[in-house]
Amino acid sequence: MSLTAIQNIARPTSIGLSSAVKRCLWVSSRAVIDAAARDGELRVFIFAGEVSGDTIGSRLMASLKKLSPFPIRFSGVGGSMMSKQGLQSLFPMEDIALMGIWELLPHLYNIRVRMKEAIEAALLFRPHVVVTVDLKGFSFRFLKQLRARYDEQRLDGSVHFHYVAPSFWAWKGGEARLKGLAKFVDHVLCILPNEEPVCRSNGLPATFVGHPILEDVLEGKETMADEWRIEGNGEDFRIKYDVPSGATVISLLPGSRLQEVTRMLPIFANTMQQLRDSYSELMNVIxxxxxxxxxxxxxxxxxxxxxPAIPIPGGTPYLKYDAFNVRHSNLNCVLIISSQSNCD
Incomplete structure (x- = not known):
């Protein structure tokens, strides 16, 4: 979905991440607030298994730290972005960031081990709130097994949130599957406005909190932008990375999982090999x-x-948009080749 389309969907109804989280915590369980007040802290077990989830999780953690009336303590699994917010990941997030049945099969045993580690760690941590971010296959199994353990041990358990609704609108009979999630998911944080009413109509409490890409627009801004747009500074990028004024710059987005990167990057390299004779000053931004x-x-x-290639590290959205805004002095365009993955 294009940025413009997301803007048009989210702009009229987005209630903002911080206010949405605050309302969700209140709606889902007043007992959470009471328990946190009794314990003198709010304990949140948060789980993300992909790069995009790591970005979402880090922003959620930052918002919770601002909102919580109590000291807040995190445990769980995440990547570099969540670690900046104070999370010490139980194990590397990359251990479960797998895609496709053939990539998954050789790692099934390790995934089961990681699942068990996460469940035991959550039980030991005794969180007031558990948040899983996307990665629905692992996340839903984790929440389901965790709730079963609560029942076995006759514990009150935690309030379970899942951030990023499953793409039920893309499945045949997908809406019907939502009913089963209510057994172990207490509240869904939706990133598209049409998802909230559908979840609710199927017995699954949900709140639309806005699409994460909109936070790229607002990041670093003190007030709400009049226009939902990001304008990168291509000239600054040229100067910083010494890009010749006549260079043709092709940006490459090979993906966020190792499996897709190892598959796509050799294809990109072969393509550049064939193109370099056609352009005297061809460069890549990766x-x-x-x-x-x-x-x-x-x-x-x-x-x-x-x-010549310039690697752009993840977690730097404005540098990414600066690279996208580099213009060829004659063609006045930049080509972007993507593996259809989000390189946050």
Whole structure:
């Protein structure tokens, strides 16, 4: 979905992440506030298994720290962005960031081990709130098994939030599956406005909190922007990275998971090899997701890259948009090649 489309959807109804979280905490369980007041702290177990989830999770953590009337303590699994907010991940997020059945099969045992570790850690932490971010396959199994353990041990348990509703609108009979989630998910934080009423009509409490990409627009701004747009500074990017004024810049987005990057980057390299004779000053900007395995792989790959390449680290949205705004002095355009993945 394009940025413009997301803007048009979210602009009239978005209530803002911070206020939405505050309202959700109140609506889902007053007992959470009472328990946190009794314990003198709010304990949140948060789980993200992908780069996009790491970004969402870090922003949620920052908002909760601002909103909570009590000292807040986090435990769980996340990446570099969540670690900046104070999370010490139980294990590397990349251990479960797998895609596709064939990539998954060789790692099933390790995933089961990580699942058990996460459940035991959550029980030991005794959180007031559990938040899983996207990664529905792992997240829903985790929440379901965790609730079963509450029942076995006759514990009151935690309030379970899931951030990013499953794409029920893309499945045949997807809406009907929502009813089953209410057994172990107490509240869904939706990123598209049409998702909230559908979840609620199927017995699953939900709140629309706005699309994460809109926070790229607002990040670093003190007031709400009049126009929902990001205008990168291509000239600053040229100066910073010494990009010749006549260069043709092609931006590459190889993905955020190691499996897709190892598949896509050689294809991109071969494409650049074929294109370099057609352009005298061809350069690449490669967006590198904040994934330690991806970072290492890309760093090795660009040593033998067929054209000059500038790696852009993940977690730097404005630098990314600066790169997108670089203009060729004659063509007045920049080509962006993506693997259809989000390199946050």
């Amino acid at each position: 967006l590198v997701a904040p994934n330690q395995h991806v970072d290492k792989y890309v760093s090795r790959a660009i040593h033998n890259w067929p054209v």
